[in-house]
Amino acid sequence: MSERILFITGRLAEKQVRQVLEKMQPDFLYQVHVMGVTVAALITADMIARRLTDTAGADKIIVPGRCRGDLEALSQHFGIPVERGPEEIKDLPQYFGQAAHHYDLSQYQTKIFAEIVDAPNISVEAIVERAYYYKANGADVIDIGCLPDTPFTHLAETIRTLKQEGFLVSIDSLQDADLLAGGKAGADYMLSLTKSSLWIADEVATTPILIPETHGDLDSLDEPIRILQAKNRAFIVDPILDPIHFGFTDSIVRNHQFRQRYPEVEMMFGVGNITELTHADTSGMNALLLGICSELNINHILATQVSKHACRAIKEADRARRIMFAAKQNNSLPKHINSDLLTVHDTAPFPNSLEEIQNLASQIKDPSYRIQTSREGLHVFNRDGLHSAQDPFELYPKLKVETDGGHAFYLGVELARAEIAWQLGKRFTQDQSLGWGCASQIEESTVDLHTFKPAGSTLKKHDQT
Numbered sequence: 001m002s003e004r005i006l007f008i009t010g011r012l013a014e015k016q017v018r019q020v021l022e023k024m025q026p027d028f029l030y031q032v033h034v035m036g037v038t039v040a041a042l043i044t045a046d047m048i049a050r051r052l053t054d055t056a057g058a059d060k061i062i063v064p065g066r067c068r069g070d071l072e073a074l075s076q077h078f079g080i081p082v083e084r085g086p087e088e089i090k091d092l093p094q095y096f097g098q099a100a101h102h103y104d105l106s107q108y109q110t111k112i113f114a115e116i117v118d119a120p121n122i123s124v125e126a127i128v129e130r131a132y133y134y135k136a137n138g139a140d141v142i143d144i145g146c147l148p149d150t151p152f153t154h155l156a157e158t159i160r161t162l163k164q165e166g167f168l169v170s171i172d173s174l175q176d177a178d179l180l181a182g183g184k185a186g187a188d189y190m191l192s193l194t195k196s197s198l199w200i201a202d203e204v205a206t207t208p209i210l211i212p213e214t215h216g217d218l219d220s221l222d223e224p225i226r227i228l229q230a231k232n233r234a235f236i237v238d239p240i241l242d243p244i245h246f247g248f249t250d251s252i253v254r255n256h257q258f259r260q261r262y263p264e265v266e267m268m269f270g271v272g273n274i275t276e277l278t279h280a281d282t283s284g285m286n287a288l289l290l291g292i293c294s295e296l297n298i299n300h301i302l303a304t305q306v307s308k309h310a311c312r313a314i315k316e317a318d319r320a321r322r323i324m325f326a327a328k329q330n331n332s333l334p335k336h337i338n339s340d341l342l343t344v345h346d347t348a349p350f351p352n353s354l355e356e357i358q359n360l361a362s363q364i365k366d367p368s369y370r371i372q373t374s375r376e377g378l379h380v381f382n383r384d385g386l387h388s389a390q391d392p393f394e395l396y397p398k399l400k401v402e403t404d405g406g407h408a409f410y411l412g413v414e415l416a417r418a419e420i421a422w423q424l425g426k427r428f429t430q431d432q433s434l435g436w437g438c439a440s441q442i443e444e445s446t447v448d449l450h451t452f453k454p455a456g457s458t459l460k461k462h463d464q465t
Helices: 011-024 045-051 071-078 089-100 124-136 155-164 176-184 218-230 248-261 282-296 313-329 354-361 392-399 405-424
Strands: 004-009 029-034 060-063 082-084 111-116 141-145 168-172 189-193 207-210 300-304 370-374 377-382 385-389
Touching (some): 011 029, 011 089, 045 060, 045 071, 071 082, 141 189, 155 176, 176 189, 207 218, 218 248, 248 282, 282 300, 282 313, 354 377, 354 385, 370 405, 377 405, 385 392, 392 405
Parallel strands (some): 004 029, 004 060, 060 082, 111 141
Antiparallel strands (some): 370 377
16 A cells, blocks of 8 residues: 655645656655645744644655754654655655665775874874864774884874874884884884885784885785785785876776785775875765775775865765765665765756746745746845846845845845855755855864863863864
């Protein structure tokens, strides 16, 4: 028996709701109930509880996406589930598609090694603070990067302190002395050993991460792998990912060749060589690189946040690994799983056509301005008419708000958002901030990094560096 769903809406949206549902040809039965309000966004849970006296035998109620109030209490009131639908009516097909395919983003396969590249030049406290910040953004291992010809007098203290704070730690150097000191201080991993420096693995319990003796020489990895396997030692291999125009394509091929040669060996992918050294949005790069990791079963990446354009790289890598894992588990494309990596564009930026906006504008009977966007530009309308432009300054003389500073300011803010959304191909919703996915720094600017410290931390609170 088909599920029966009751859709609640306002008078202005009724026609569009019916049109969208009819085009969907859903596998459920539905009825549309119009509340006694013009705008659906003004509907509240309390209003529905008071005014809806007959649920028409529905198994579920879908209320407008901007409906305010306690839906759990409403569900108990009617004895059936009550859910918020999408904020835009045109998103109903996608809403039901997502409901049919719920993706669990709590799981992932690839661990993130977040490198602190300038560790020799900053204090232990500053390193620990940055470690908490990276961990809050998804890092699993804090990688302590050494610098050539730079003394690192507090290397051992840094690693011991991080371990006391509960972090997994890796030491990252091409100098034998650094790797040995890091291992003896308790590092969990050491980057990077070659056939020549493999002896260090016999001196410490630290898990070695191997690189070719000579850049690109996969054959030089065979003997160290054989030795470590014979000793039943855990290890990871990094065939090296090179920057674009400096061997990038060959290095992708090389990683693929290594995986074919050693299907079961743990691998690392140095994604920072691409995100740091390419001036393009890192969210897309991370999606592609973590997609490669997913296909090749690469379970460790080395990520960095040094360049200013890569200031969200670790957070993006975290989102990307979860999305790719969910897609792989469901044998699906990495589409319509999560929008966090859509930082600049949206999948459906313009839900309404110009004709639909014109039709809606013709029904408005009050003086309040509505702002919408279409492929053609920006549109402002109320009972006095519809005005369209691609430049907000062209609209100002038509709005007649010269004597109302507050209203003029409000419309200016909303039109500025609308213009940005229209230019970039993003979704604009009046009275809401634009969505920037995981590129937004709003959540980060209000985070107290010390709240991520485990109980019993002995470090003193200090100013951010």
